[in-house]
Amino acid sequence: SGENNVDFLDSGCAMRKTVTRQNSKLGGESSKSDFIIWEIEVPKELVGRLIGRQGRFMSFLRQASGAKIYVSTLPYFHDSQVCHIEGSPHQVEKVLSLIGKKFKELSLTNIYALPPPAPLTLHSLLMTAWLFLPDGVTVEVVVANQVDAGHMFLQQHTHPTFHVLRSLDQQMYACYSQPEIPTLPTPVEVGIICAAPGLDGAWFRAQVISYFEETNEVELRYVDYGGYEKVKIDTLRQIRSDFLSLPFQGAEVLLDNVVPLPDEDRFSSEADAAVSEMTRGAVLVAQVTNYDSATGLPLIQLWNLMGDEVVSINRTLVERGFAQWLDY
Structure with a gap:
């Protein structure tokens, strides 16, 4: 057929x-x-x-x-x-x-x-494996991981593929609780997708971002739940090809028009806490408005629908004195 x-x-x-x-x-x-x-x-x-x-x-x-x-x-x-x-x-x-x-x-x-690639081959995946935010369209999202006040990973919880993530988590838990699953070959190829352990026996899909040969560590980006972490290579496992079918659910984004205060090269812990408070557990609306020239990441406007009120996370951060507004 x-x-x-x-x-x-x-x-x-x-x-x-x-x-x-x-x-x-x-x-x-x-x-x-x-x-x-x-x-x-x-x-x-x-x-x-x-x-x-x-x-x-x-x-x-x-x-x-x-x-x-x-x-x-x-x-x-x-x-x-x-x-x-x-x-x-x-x-x-x-x-x-x-x-x-x-x-x-x-x-x-x-x-x-x-x-997807044949079983246990470790090619870098096409970037279309990511579930990106559509350009210029507002979508409902939740924050899966906050790197700092202006940098986060979002999940599109209303997308038809999102509900499959729980099933995938269960299957990875069952698979990687078995002994003798192959470890990653070294030297580790930057860009590959692997399985990384979480808490309580959970396993997550992750991408190798950097390889530190002298300490036998890699820096990972978690592709479904977001965030970065440095881990020992021997804790990681090769990923089964059928676990690569589901598009990666964590969309990495930056807040548009929002930068740290003058003379500061990063957001303060107060700024981080303010964004966390406004977004934690909340259904948000995001819209891609630009792309960052340095990283290629989407720049977004983010709103919280608090009751009948629509609150701009970007503008509130500036109004509360935690960031400055930058027009291009």
């Missing part, structure tokens, strides 16, 4: 059903409840035409198909952007058909469904 199903087979919780070949028939016997995500890479020079003047072509695609569709800017791809489509197979097929008619030269291959 040309289909490539990426499912957690024995968990009773199929992550997603996606089709990798553009000539596969999307319709057929699929049930109406089937939900798929399809992402196509769009060269920068075509993005304007795809969105249309004042977003008209995007609006037309949404109305004609009923699918959710937006263009996301990935800071890691300088020469292209990603068109994200989600809906039933019929809705997605309709969108692809309309895009294909207008853009004969555009590949409609689903980059979201590219198969």
